[in-house]
Amino acid sequence: DVKVTQSSRYLVKRTGEKVFLECVQDMDHENMFWYRQDPGLGLRLIYFSYDVKMKEKGDIPEGYSVSREKKERFSLILESASTNQTSMYLCASVRDRGSPLHFGNGTRLTVT
Amino acid sequence: QKEVEQDPGPLSVPEGAIVSLNCTYSNSAFQYFMWYRQYSRKGPELLMYTYSSGNKEDGRFTAQVDKSSKYISLFIRDSQPSDSATYLCAMNGGQTGANNLFFGTGTRLTVIP
Numbered sequence: 001d002v003k004v005t006q007s008s009r010y011l012v013k014r015t016g017e018k019v020f021l022e023c024v025q026d027m028d029h030e031n032m033f034w035y036r037q038d039p040g041l042g043l044r045l046i047y048f049s050y051d052v053k054m055k056e057k058g059d060i061p062e063g064y065s066v067s068r069e070k071k072e073r074f075s076l077i078l079e080s081a082s083t084n085q086t087s088m089y090l091c092a093s094v095r096d097r098g099s100p101l102h103f104g105n106g107t108r109l110t111v112t
Numbered sequence: 113q114k115e116v117e118q119d120p121g122p123l124s125v126p127e128g129a130i131v132s133l134n135c136t137y138s139n140s141a142f143q144y145f146m147w148y149r150q151y152s153r154k155g156p157e158l159l160m161y162t163y164s165s166g167n168k169e170d171g172r173f174t175a176q177v178d179k180s181s182k183y184i185s186l187f188i189r190d191s192q193p194s195d196s197a198t199y200l201c202a203m204n205g206g207q208t209g210a211n212n213l214f215f216g217t218g219t220r221l222t223v224i225p
Contacts (some may be wrong), residue, residue, distance in 0.1 A: 002138045004155075007157075036221070040120070040217060041217065042200070042215050042216065042217035043156075043200070044145060045213075090155055100144075100146045100160075100161050101159070101213065103156045105154050106153070106154065107156045108153070
């Protein structure tokens with residue numbers, strides 16, 4: 001089974017802090033994604049990566065950046081956390097672009 | 113108009129009922145259709161994955177795609193309390209890449225014992 005592991009289940013941060021969300025997958029997948037999930041808005045794509053050191057903006061990249069130094073690890077960075085970034089963050093990976101995504105269990109981030 | 117529309121519910125049914133969950137979409141290029149189940153405070157897990165039109169059955173679950181109507185359904189037979197979750201539909205055109213995967217907003221289902 002594919003395992004996508006997000007390092008934190010719950011995080012509470014203060015406005016202005018720099019926040020790192022980590023994601024690791026163990027199936028040698030090329031493609032990795034970061035989404036946020038909010039009630040009534042569903043899943044929205046923040047950033048994705050098709051290869052090491054490669055990144056592409058999704059639909060809502062503002063206020064976020066990413067890092068992919070190794071194939072198995074994809075990090076989401078909030079440069080200066082704001083309250084409107086309080087959300088559930090989901091990491092996902094997939095081997096082939098036409099295949100379904102495999103998700104981690106999410107990180108629920110609260111910014112106060 | 114959203115690419116994918118899904119009734120958010122909530123939907124409550126008694127144990128043993130047949131559940132029908134539905135999504136409509138606007139892009140006729142969509143070819144790959146997925147249903148994910150998401151339990152509270154967990155990530156979505158893949159439930160069904162179908163290509164193009166037709167039916168696919170897996171145990172108590174049946175996924176149905178009607179491309180002519182741009183309509184997909186998930187049926188759950190003999191529903192159980194453990195089926196209580198939010199169900200997300202998702203779809204894409206395949207060749208365009210997983211970054212062009214479109215999700216519904218999810219339907220919350222509660223199965224009452």
